[in-house]
Amino acid sequence: MDNKKTITIIILGLVAMVGILLFLFLPSKSHLANIDFYVYDTNDNFHYEVNERLELLVNDTAAIKGKRLIWEMGNGDTLMRNTDVSYTYRKAGKYLITLKIDGKHSVNKYIKVISGLEHEAIDSIPRINGVSEGYQGEELVFSAEGYGMDTWLWEFGESGTVDAYEQQVVYSYDIPGEYTISLQTNTTKYPVKHRITIL
Numbered sequence: 001m002d003n004k005k006t007i008t009i010i011i012l013g014l015v016a017m018v019g020i021l022l023f024l025f026l027p028s029k030s031h032l033a034n035i036d037f038y039v040y041d042t043n044d045n046f047h048y049e050v051n052e053r054l055e056l057l058v059n060d061t062a063a064i065k066g067k068r069l070i071w072e073m074g075n076g077d078t079l080m081r082n083t084d085v086s087y088t089y090r091k092a093g094k095y096l097i098t099l100k101i102d103g104k105h106s107v108n109k110y111i112k113v114i115s116g117l118e119h120e121a122i123d124s125i126p127r128i129n130g131v132s133e134g135y136q137g138e139e140l141v142f143s144a145e146g147y148g149m150d151t152w153l154w155e156f157g158e159s160g161t162v163d164a165y166e167q168q169v170v171y172s173y174d175i176p177g178e179y180t181i182s183l184q185t186n187t188t189k190y191p192v193k194h195r196i197t198i199l
Helices: 003-025
Strands: 037-041 053-058 069-072 085-088 093-101 105-114 127-129 140-145 152-155 168-171 177-185 192-198
Touching (some): 127 192
Antiparallel strands (some): 093 105, 152 177
16 A cells, blocks of 8 residues: 555544544534423413513423523623522513523524503403514514403414414414414404414
8 A cells, every 4th residue: 555545544534533522522513402491480471571580491400400590681681590490570661581502502482571550450251461563583482361262363474274272372473474373262252362463
């Protein structure tokens, strides 16, 4: 074998070994790709309100064990906690909450905080609780409020069919645009409507 072939084989072998070592010893982000967090309102009325304590929960606590978590609350405040994260917003508005894990991976979620004055009186006609503006791919929570309901048929205006059958549902729009959400219950002759804009 001549010298050129020998050198080429040695170089290819070294490159392959370096690639294998990098693959084995560099930390993988794949287990962090499924990390998400949820925001819960403590008074269970499906609204994030001014001066209400909100709880932030990560979906996979085992994956974040031993990691450094930073919560950016969208208003300039930052929290450095892994568990038992709660926060209270003092002003109404839309906020982008960002969870940063070890400074390498981040998860974002928009929330809308309303003032206590935005509540309306509850009556016997079913009502759809949910945002009127959201983002493409964002998980949006909608709930039906009213008396005597025991069946719910949700249509979100994207599929053309009934999309969900529960009192509280989570839906994510694939395409931006204007949509009309329809809710049919056992207490109504005609569906209740709710308009939403997806950006």
